[in-house]
Amino acid sequence: MDASIMxxxxxxxxxxxxxxxxxxxSVWLAEAG
Structure with a gap:
């Protein structure tokens, strides 16, 4: 991830x-599996 997502x-x-x-x-990706 970097600032380009903002x-x-x-x-x-x-x-x-x-x-x-x-x-x-990172939490979102960890929950997605």
Whole structure:
């Protein structure tokens, strides 16, 4: 995952939002099997 998945890039540092998206996607993928 990277910041390209975000519909709009935040005006601040993209590190934390990218980590949040990655965490959410990793849980989603783990549940999918």
């Amino acid at each position: 519909p709009t890039i935040p005006a601040t540092n993209t590190n934390l939002p990218t980590l949040m998206v990655t965490e959410r996607c």
